[in-house]
Amino acid sequence: xxxEDRAKATAKNIEGKVQEAIGKVTGDxxxxxxxxxxxxxxxxRHAVExxxxxxxxxxx
Numbered sequence: 846x847x848x849e850d851r852a853k854a855t856a857k858n859i860e861g862k863v864q865e866a867i868g869k870v871t872g873d874x875x876x877x878x879x880x881x882x883x884x885x886x887x888x889x890r891h892a893v894e895x896x897x898x899x900x901x902x903x904x905x
Contacts, residue, residue: 850894858887 865880867873 850890854887854890854894857890858884861885861887 861880861883863880864883865877868876868878868880
């Protein structure tokens with residue numbers, strides 16, 4: 846995984862955590878759900894890139 850891809854996934858995760866927290870404070874369940882969805886997306890991105898890294902290592 847490139848450093849740029851990791852940074853984007855981490856930023857998406859942080860964005861999701863912030864949005865979820867704002868939703869909790871304001872009572873906005875839509876923001877909470879969208880924040881959790883962004884966190885899940887970031888987790889999937891990290892997992893996909895981890896698999897790519899393992900495949901590259903195995904190929905070497």
